[in-house]
Amino acid sequence: MGYLVKHIVSSLLLTVLFCLSLPSVYCAERAIPAGKLGETVVLGREISLNTAAHTLSKQYTGNVLNCSSCHLKNGTDLKNLTYVGVAAAYPAFSSRENAVVTLADRIAFCFMRSMNGLQPPPDSTLVTAIAAYITWLSEGTAIKMNPVEPNGPNAMRRLNVNPNTVDLVNGKKVYDAQCASCHAEDGQGVKTIQFPDASPGGCPPLWGANSYNKGAGMYKLQTAASFIKSSMPYAAANLSEKDAIDVAAYVNSKDRPDFDLKKHLLKSAPHAKVAD
Ligand code: HEC
Numbered sequence: 483m484g485y486l487v488k489h490i491v492s493s494l495l496l497t498v499l500f501c502l503s504l505p506s507v508y509c510a511e512r513a514i515p516a517g518k519l520g521e522t523v524v525l526g527r528e529i530s531l532n533t534a535a536h537t538l539s540k541q542y543t544g545n546v547l548n549c550s551s552c553h554l555k556n557g558t559d560l561k562n563l564t565y566v567g568v569a570a571a572y573p574a575f576s577s578r579e580n581a582v583v584t585l586a587d588r589i590a591f592c593f594m595r596s597m598n599g600l601q602p603p604p605d606s607t608l609v610t611a612i613a614a615y616i617t618w619l620s621e622g623t624a625i626k627m628n629p630v631e632p633n634g635p636n637a638m639r640r641l642n643v644n645p646n647t648v649d650l651v652n653g654k655k656v657y658d659a660q661c662a663s664c665h666a667e668d669g670q671g672v673k674t675i676q677f678p679d680a681s682p683g684g685c686p687p688l689w690g691a692n693s694y695n696k697g698a699g700m701y702k703l704q705t706a707a708s709f710i711k712s713s714m715p716y717a718a719a720n721l722s723e724k725d726a727i728d729v730a731a732y733v734n735s736k737d738r739p740d741f742d743l744k745k746h747l748l749k750s751a752p753h754a755k756v757a758d
């Protein structure tokens with residue numbers, strides 16, 4: 483009897499600890515906080531899912547992507563670019579900016595680079611709501627500021643990439659066989675191919691004027707290859723490391739907007755903590 487009780491208590495405890503370390507999709511739904519805070523979390527979740535169309539965010543975006551085009555399952559997919567735990571790492575040191583940055587700064591960087599848009603005011607409802615959503619997904623994660631890079635405790639696993647062995651001919655072959663059915667042969671995506679757990683824009687563009695710019699994390703070969711290896715083709719990731727690296731290099735060899743920091747900065751009070 484005593485043994486049974488102990489067993490039940492310890493497995494309950496394990497479940498609770500397990501749930502705390504995982505996003506809500508794996509456990510019972512995380513509770514939305516009461517009142518205004520809960521409304522702000524829900525607003526942030528909606529903006530991150532529907533960034534290109536939402537009235538609070540669309541003036542700060544410069545392409546058709548949503549935050550959740552890359553932060554898959556709206557940041558709850560633990561395999562890559564997850565928001566889960568991220569808030570626990572900030573303020574964090576960023577070598578690119580050579581500064582200690584806040585979660586609000588980090589959100590603004592993705593607006594300026596990944597979304598090819600404009601720096602939103604750090605104290606705006608927009609940034610506060612997205613930060614509230616990310617913080618909500620980070621509840622229960624122990625605070626551990628990151629002195630090395632602005633990344634959370636569940637940051638994406640990186641592949642080892644040697645840029646000298648990249649094969650663009652194989653990259654194109656992989657693209658045509660494994661990516662073009664959703665992202666289209668010309669890389670411009672297909673709006674009408676929708677998935678229930680994906681953001682509402684359909685399959686997003688991978689290059690051209692409506693894609694991320696050359697200042698974005700995804701423009702780095704290692705980042706794109708690691709993301710593609712763990713997540714693409716969507717819901718059926720199966721590429722070898724070599725194919726993931728070659729197709730990432732192929733995608734990033736195509737035209738996309740240049741990044742000129744000055745053009746993306748908040749006009750009224752440019753932020754000090756930014757870098758080319
Ligand atoms: C084109 C893909 C893409 C889009 C779109 C995008 N991001 Fe990101 N985001 C990234 C990449 C890549 C990183 C760097 C992750 C790393 O270094 O592991 C990142 C990092 C982040 C981080 C820091 C994560 C951490 O571990 O500390 C936050 C927060 C973030 N993005 C929020 C957003 C928000 C909010 C939006 C929408 C306004 C957005 N992102 C849009 C690709 C994207």
Ligand code: HEC
Pocket residue numbers: 547548550551552554555556656657660661662663664665677679680681682683684685686687688693694700710714715716721729730733
């Ligand atoms: C079955 C359809 C499908 C296939 C095949 C597919 N993707 Fe995707 N991909 C998506 C969807 C859908 C998203 C956006 C998810 C969301 O919005 O929630 C996405 C997002 C992306 C993104 C981040 C957003 C952006 O536009 O930059 C990249 C990069 C990407 N895919 C690359 C690839 C590559 C490379 C391949 C081939 C190896 C591939 N995908 C195959 C459906 C697909």
